[in-house]
Each structure stands twice: as C-alpha cells, then as structure tokens.
Amino acid sequence: MSDIPLDGTAPVTHEEHAHHPFLQHHFEDLGQQHEASTLGMWMFLSTEILFFGGVLCAYWVYRILYPEAWAIGAEQQNKLYGGLNTIVLIISSLTMALAVRNAQLGKRKGTVAMLFATLVFGSTFMAVKGIEYWQHYHEGLFPGVHFTWNEIPALAPKVQLFMVFYWGMTGLHALHMVIGAGLLIWMMTRAWRGHFGPEYYGPVEIMGLYWHFVDIVWIFLFPFLYLIHGVHHV
Amino acid sequence: MSSVTLQDVRFVEPEGTRNYITHDYGALSWLLTKDHKRIAILYLFSITALFMLGGFFAVVMRIELLTPEGDLLTSDTYNKFFTLHGIVMIFFFLIPSIPAVLGNFLLPLMLGAKDLAFPKINLLSWYLYMIAAVLGLYIIITGGVDTGWTFYTPFSTQYSNTHVFGVTFAAFIVGFSSILTGLNFLVTIHRMRAPGLTWFRLPLFVWAMYATSIVQLLATPVLAITLVMLMFERVVHVGIFDPALGGDPLLFQHMFWFYSHPAVYIMILPAMGVASEVVAAFTRKKIFGYAFVAYSSLAIAFLGFLVWAHHMFVAGISVYSAMIFSFLSYFVAVPSAIKVFNWTATLYRASVALMTPMLYILGFIGLFTIGGVTGLFLAAIGLDVHVTDTYFVVAHFHYIMVGGAVMAYMAGLHYWWPKITGRMYPEWWARLAALLIFAGFNLTFFPQFILGYLGMPRRYHAYAPEFQVLNVMSTAGASVLAVGYALPLVYLIWSLWYGRKAGPNPWGAVGLEWATSSPPPMENFHETPVVTWDAYDYPAMMKAMGDTQNV
Numbered sequence: 001m002s003d004i005p006l007d008g009t010a011p012v013t014h015e016e017h018a019h020h021p022f023l024q025h026h027f028e029d030l031g032q033q034h035e036a037s038t039l040g041m042w043m044f045l046s047t048e049i050l051f052f053g054g055v056l057c058a059y060w061v062y063r064i065l066y067p068e069a070w071a072i073g074a075e076q077q078n079k080l081y082g083g084l085n086t087i088v089l090i091i092s093s094l095t096m097a098l099a100v101r102n103a104q105l106g107k108r109k110g111t112v113a114m115l116f117a118t119l120v121f122g123s124t125f126m127a128v129k130g131i132e133y134w135q136h137y138h139e140g141l142f143p144g145v146h147f148t149w150n151e152i153p154a155l156a157p158k159v160q161l162f163m164v165f166y167w168g169m170t171g172l173h174a175l176h177m178v179i180g181a182g183l184l185i186w187m188m189t190r191a192w193r194g195h196f197g198p199e200y201y202g203p204v205e206i207m208g209l210y211w212h213f214v215d216i217v218w219i220f221l222f223p224f225l226y227l228i229h230g231v232h233h234v
Numbered sequence: 235m236s237s238v239t240l241q242d243v244r245f246v247e248p249e250g251t252r253n254y255i256t257h258d259y260g261a262l263s264w265l266l267t268k269d270h271k272r273i274a275i276l277y278l279f280s281i282t283a284l285f286m287l288g289g290f291f292a293v294v295m296r297i298e299l300l301t302p303e304g305d306l307l308t309s310d311t312y313n314k315f316f317t318l319h320g321i322v323m324i325f326f327f328l329i330p331s332i333p334a335v336l337g338n339f340l341l342p343l344m345l346g347a348k349d350l351a352f353p354k355i356n357l358l359s360w361y362l363y364m365i366a367a368v369l370g371l372y373i374i375i376t377g378g379v380d381t382g383w384t385f386y387t388p389f390s391t392q393y394s395n396t397h398v399f400g401v402t403f404a405a406f407i408v409g410f411s412s413i414l415t416g417l418n419f420l421v422t423i424h425r426m427r428a429p430g431l432t433w434f435r436l437p438l439f440v441w442a443m444y445a446t447s448i449v450q451l452l453a454t455p456v457l458a459i460t461l462v463m464l465m466f467e468r469v470v471h472v473g474i475f476d477p478a479l480g481g482d483p484l485l486f487q488h489m490f491w492f493y494s495h496p497a498v499y500i501m502i503l504p505a506m507g508v509a510s511e512v513v514a515a516f517t518r519k520k521i522f523g524y525a526f527v528a529y530s531s532l533a534i535a536f537l538g539f540l541v542w543a544h545h546m547f548v549a550g551i552s553v554y555s556a557m558i559f560s561f562l563s564y565f566v567a568v569p570s571a572i573k574v575f576n577w578t579a580t581l582y583r584a585s586v587a588l589m590t591p592m593l594y595i596l597g598f599i600g601l602f603t604i605g606g607v608t609g610l611f612l613a614a615i616g617l618d619v620h621v622t623d624t625y626f627v628v629a630h631f632h633y634i635m636v637g638g639a640v641m642a643y644m645a646g647l648h649y650w651w652p653k654i655t656g657r658m659y660p661e662w663w664a665r666l667a668a669l670l671i672f673a674g675f676n677l678t679f680f681p682q683f684i685l686g687y688l689g690m691p692r693r694y695h696a697y698a699p700e701f702q703v704l705n706v707m708s709t710a711g712a713s714v715l716a717v718g719y720a721l722p723l724v725y726l727i728w729s730l731w732y733g734r735k736a737g738p739n740p741w742g743a744v745g746l747e748w749a750t751s752s753p754p755p756m757e758n759f760h761e762t763p764v765v766t767w768d769a770y771d772y773p774a775m776m777k778a779m780g781d782t783q784n785v
Binding site for chain 2: 025026028035036039040043044046047048050052053054055057058061065066143144145147157158160161164168
C-alpha cells in the first residue's frame with residue numbers, strides 16, 4: 001500500500017480502459033459501471049416482483065373465496081393458444097440468452113440476429129395474445145358494461161372478477177412485452193453499430209435480465225389463469 | 235504520522251474556481267442537468283412550493299376549527315381540504331423531503347463519489363415528481379378530491395364524485411419517482427463508495443438512506459398496483475374492492491397500508507440519519523453505539539413491513555390477527571428506542587454547542603419520543619378502539635411527521651446550508667425560528683391529544699362547543715408555527731446574498747462532504763479520496779488539534 005499518497009488521495013493511474021467511449025464519467029472503470037447497472041436492474045426487478053406480487057395476492061384472496069368461479073373463468077381460456085405462447089416465450093428467452101453470449105464474444109451479426117429472433121418470438125406472443133383478447137371481447141368476457149357472460153347467473157359477478165384479474169395481469173404483462181420489444185429494437189441498432197464486445201456488453205445483458213423476468217411472469221400467469229380447471233367438480 | 239486521518243485530506247479548490255452553481259448558466263443548464271447537487275436544488279424548490287400549498291390547507295382548516303360551528307368551509311370543502319393537505323404533505327413533501335433534497339446532495343459527497351450511479355434516472359425521478367405535482371395542482375384547481383389521503387374503497391371507487399382517478403394517478407406517478415430515487419441510492423451505496431470506505435465507516439446518514447431506500451423500493455410498487463386496481467375499478471365499473479360485486483374493501487386497506495405504514499419509515503428514517511450527523515457534529519463525539527444505530531435502521535425498515543394491520547383494528551379484521559399485529563407493532567419501539575438512547579448517551583457529559591441544527595435535533599429527539607410512545611398507546615388494541623379516528627391519532631402522527639421528520643429536515647437544511655450555498659444563515663434569526671417552531675408545534679398538537687382522548691372525532695368541520703378552548707389553543711399554536719416556517723424562507727433567501735461566507739467546513743465537522751469546497755465543484759472531489767478513518771472521528775481530530783496546540 002506504499003503507493004497511496006499521504007494526503008489521502010488516490011494514486012494516479014492510467015488504465016487502458018479508462019477512456020472507453022461508453023464509460024460514463026462518474027464511474028472509475030467499466031467494471032464498476034457494469035456492476036452498478038446490473039445491480040440496478042436486479043433492484044428494478046425486485047420492485048417488479050412486488051408490483052406483480054400485489055395483484056397476485058389479490059388474485060389468491062379471491063381464488064380462495066370463489067374457487068368455483070375461478071375454475072369456470074379458467075375454462076373460458078384457450079389452452080392451446082396459452083400453451084403455444086408459453087413455448088414461444090421460452091424459446092425467446094433462449095434466443096435472448098444467445099444474444100447476450102454473442103455480444104460477449106463480440107459477434108456483431110450474431111447478436112443482431114439473435115435479438116431479431118427474440119423480437120420475432122415476442123411479436124408472435126403478442127399476436128396470439130391479441131387474437132385471444134379479440135375473442136374474449138366478442139364472447140362478452142371484458143369486464144364492465146361489455147360483460148355479458150351469464151351461463152351461471154349466481155356466479156357471473158365472480159367470474160367477472162376472475163376476468164378482471166385475467167385482463168389486468170395479462171395486460172400488465174403485455175405492456176412489459178411492448179416495452180421489451182422497444183428495448184430490443186434499441187439494442188439491435190446499437191449492436192448493428194458495433195457497440196458491444198468482450199469489454200462492453202452490459203446493456204444487452206441487462207436487457208436480457210428484463211426479458212427473462214417478463215418471461216418468468218408469464219410462467220406464473222399461464223397456470224394461474226389457464227390451468228386451474230376441475231376444482232369446482234369436487 | 236503513519237496513518238492518514240481526515241484532517242490531512244483537503245480537496246478545497248482555490249478561490250474563484252467554478253462550483254456546481256457557477257459551472258453553467260441558463261435555465262436549460264438546470265432543467266437538463268444530470269448533476270446530483272443541481273437536482274437536489276430542483277427538488278428543494280419544488281418541495282418548498284408544495285409544502286406551502288399543504289400548509290395553506292392546514293391554516294384554513296385551523297381557522298375553520300376556531301369556532302364549533304362549521305362557518306368558514308362547507309363540510310364538502312372541508313373534506314377536500316383535509317384530503318389535499320394529507321396528499322400534498324405526504325406524497326409531495328415528506329416522502330421526497332430529506333432523501334430527494336439532502337440525500338441527493340449529500341450521498342455522493344459522503345461516499346467520495348462524483349455522482350449517483352444513474353444520473354439520468356435521477357433527473358427522470360424529478361420530472362416524474364413534477365408531472366405528478368402539476369397533475370395534482372390541476373386537480374386542485376378543477377375541484378379537488380374528498381376521499382381522505384387513504385382513498386378508502388368503496389367510497390373512492392363507487393360514491394365519490396370528485397377527481398379520484400386523477401389524484402390516484404398522480405400518486406401512482408410520484409410513487410415511481412420515489413422508487414427510482416431509492417433504487418439509485420441503493421446502487422450508489424453498494425457500488426460507488428470510495429476506496430477504503432467500508433460499510434462500518436459510513437456516516438449513519440448513509441445507513442439511514444440505505445434503509446429508507448429498501449422501503450421505497452419494496453413497498454411503493456405495492457401501492458402502485460393497488461392504485462392501478464382502484465383506477466381500473468373506478469373506470470371500468472367492476473367490483474375488485476366493492477362488496478356489492480363480490481369484492482372485499484378490507485383487501486384494499488390491507489394493500490394500502492402494506493405500503494403506507496412502511497411509508498412512515500420512509501419519512502422518519504432519513505430524519506434519524508440527520509439526527510445522528512448533527513448530534514455527532516455538535517458534541518464533537520463519536521456516536522455512542524454506532525453499530526447499534528446503523529443496524530437499528532435496518533431493523534426498523536424490516537419490522538415496518540410487518541405491522542400494517544394496526545391501522546385496521548376497528549375495520550373488521552379478526553381478533554387474532556389484531557392481537558398479532560398489535561404484538562408486532564410493539565417491536566418497532568425497540569430499534570427506535572435504541573436510537574434515542576444512543577443519541578442521549580452521546581449527549582451525556584458532552585459539551586453541546588447549541589447552534590440551530592442542534593436545537594432542532596434536541597426538539598426532534600423529544601417530540602419523536604412523545605410521538606413514538608403515543609404510537610404504543612395506539613398499538614394497544616383496547617385503547618386504540620377508544621381513540622380511533624379521533625384527534626389523538628392526528629396528534630400522534632403529527633408528532634412523528636412534523637415534530638420528527640420536519641424538525642429533522644429543518645435541522646439538516648440548516649446544518650448543510652453552508653455546504654449547499656457557500657453562505658452561513660443568520661444564527662440569531664435561525665435560533666428564533668427554531669424556538670418558535672418548537673413552541674408553536676407543541677401548542678398546536680398537544681391539545682389535540684387531550685381533544686382526542688376526550689372523544690373529538692377527526693375529519694369534521696364542526697364540533698361540540700366544550701372542545702372550543704383546546705381548539706383555540708391549537709389554532710393559536712398553528713399561527714406561531716406558520717411564522718416559524720415563514721422566517722427561514724426569508725432569512726435563507728437573504729443569506730444567499732448577504733450571508734457570511736462559510737468556507738469549506740464552518741462547523742469543524744468530520745465527514746467527506748466537509749473536505750471539499752462550499753459550494754462543491756461539479757465533480758465533488760478533484761481526486762478520488764481514499765478513506766482510512768472511521769465515521770465521526772472527532773476524538774482523533776481533537777487529539778490532532780491538541781497536538782498542534784502543544785507544539
């Protein structure tokens with residue numbers, strides 16, 4: 001520690017990476033910048049867990065109160081579309097992970113291609129979701145004045161409550177997908193310009209964390225909203 | 235000397251060097267700034283304006299309550315006034331106050347960093363705050379809202395015909411401002427500390443901000459989603475929280491208080507951080523039990539998440555859950571008392587310099603203790619049933635919010651004013667204002683404890699005639715309080731031009747923020763400091779000064 005000057009100031013160093021074009025001035029080096037950004041995204045995701053956790057908590061309260069209505073509500077869902085979307089989204093997480101790997105290796109075209117593939121799968125998910133929304137709307141399953149489902153009149157308000165959570169939770173998830181698609185396009189343009197390489201790939205990795213999180217949210221939503229049938233026959 | 239102490243470290247710039255204020259000129263250089271110190275100033279202006287707005291509502295309410303008859307405001311207008319007073323003061327003043335102004339300004343300085351980890355996100359959080367504030371002002375001008383700041387359903391979703399949607403949307407947006415500030419602080423404290431600045435060398439203000447940020451990060455999103463559900467229910471006319479349609483209004487209260495009780499600690503933890511800094515600086519001592527004070531901040535943040543249903547003892551929760559929440563609520567008193575005892579132990583046999591910040595903090599310790607102990611009254615289920623929705627509750631939380639958080643905010647503002655502006659405030663006037671605020675505060679709110687205990691309900695514009703004497707006392711106190719708050723507004727602005735030049739360290743305090751110029755340069759420190767000393771290293775400084783005198 002003899003190189004620390006006695007006035008308490010840091011030893012003057014000129015590392016090679018000190019002037020990397022994407023090093024922000026308030027960070028000491030790219031390593032610190034990368035760690036800070038990654039930690040920031042993890043913390044953001046922890047707020048997201050609480051955000052979705054709040055509505056999931058409400059969902060569970062009413063699921064316990066009205067198990068029959070919840071089962072009927074789930075039966076209104078198209079399991080084929082939901083299952084297809086689950087597979088599509090899991091594959092998109094794979095391509096996202098491959099995009100991060102390509103960025104780390106400095107493979108420009110590979111990064112762009114994998115980000116594009118992720119965007120295609122994400123858009124496929126949104127398109128299928130759009131078809132489901134369209135069908136639900138025409139089946140009278142949008143809550144409020146448009147809600148006309150009345151097969152079991154006594155349960156209709158509770159089934160409507162299920163559909164509130166269906167639209168609310170899948171809607172919030174879809175909003176996150178749209179934001180994710182925007183981020184993908186941004187990352188694609190940056191990757192195309194050759195911004196990423198072994199020294200600097202943080203933005204792609206952090207974008208990946210976000211994408212995987214949105215994927216995981218769906219992994220919870222799919223069984224909670226599509227696969228809980230059968231309880232009311234007991 | 236083999237080891238370096240803080241006294242050997244100086245980053246003071248030569249006279250005439252540009253500081254963060256003189257670095258750039260023009261409105262855009264402020265509105266587009268990414269500098270944490272400038273953003274702190276933007277917040278200072280904004281929250282001061284909103285504080286005056288919230289104060290206006292309070293003053294009009296106190297004038298209304300001079301007489302038992304509801305003669306100044308109709309009951310509907312009075313409903314709007316207490317609602318807006320609460321919303322403005324909580325969401326737009328208290329929650330951002332110490333973190334967004336003092337925390338923003340000081341955290342990088344205390345950590346030896348050039349800025350917060352995410353400067354753009356820091357600016358974004360101010361813009362979110364301003365968007366929410368402008369939306370709030372628009373709503374106030376176009377008719378206001380009357381649900382109380384708690385937005386209880388089903389009144390807020392099915393019955394109120396005021397601007398519930400707009401104001402909950404504003405609260406939703408300002409919540410994200412708070413989340414982003416907390417996120418920024420947490421990452422900064424984890425990743426931006428100067429070399430050698432280990433966790434147990436951090437100033438206790440940083441520990442307090444850390445605990446606060448955890449609460450902001452984890453509690454606020456639950457409020458956000460709760461308000462989204464409320465807005466959805468109101469717009470689409472479904473019954474998430476409406477019992478007529480199968481919903482449960484108690485669920486709203488659970489989810490609302492899951493945020494709003496921890497939010498109390500968002501407001502009081504930073505105040506405790508300020509208290510530690512000021513007590514150390516004006517006693518020239520290490521804070522007694524540093525580690526206990528540091529850990530107690532984390533303990534308060536953690537326990538704060540487990541006590542929310544004590545707001546719902548009379549709302550219809552089961553007796554058993556009420557007992558559990560009552561029991562857990564008592565636990566919060568332990569870390570709070572640890573702090574009070576450690577500050578007191580630091581003060582014990584110290585030669586205390588009774589400068590303005592210290593006066594405020596002495597007031598803070600006493601008033602916070604009264605607020606905390608009456609909080610225990612309310613955590614006792616039997617007594618709570620008796621005083622629920624009375625002025626006893628109003629007095630209790632104002633002792634915490636105003637007597638605690640605002641007093642500490644004023645202490646911090648005065649303590650770091652020379653650092654922020656480079657000028658000293660006028661000490662005599664500042665002491666006068668501190669005493670006026672202390673006296674005015676107690677005269678305003680102590681009678682309300684008695685009023686509440688006697689059974690005067692809150693949230694009514696008229697009351698039984700036998701309560702008038704105590705209400706007149708309370709209103710008289712509010713007038714003193716208003717003068718007390720107006721004085722700093724005048725003399726602090728005055729000091730910008732006529733105040734004595736402060737120099738880098740007018741208090742002779744230790745702490746990295748005092749090692750740089752006042753006002754600090756844009757980059758805070760021209761070289762990254764290397765920390766080899768503990769926080770509050772006053773004994774070493776006194777010893778060093780003694781050595782010099784002996785020479």
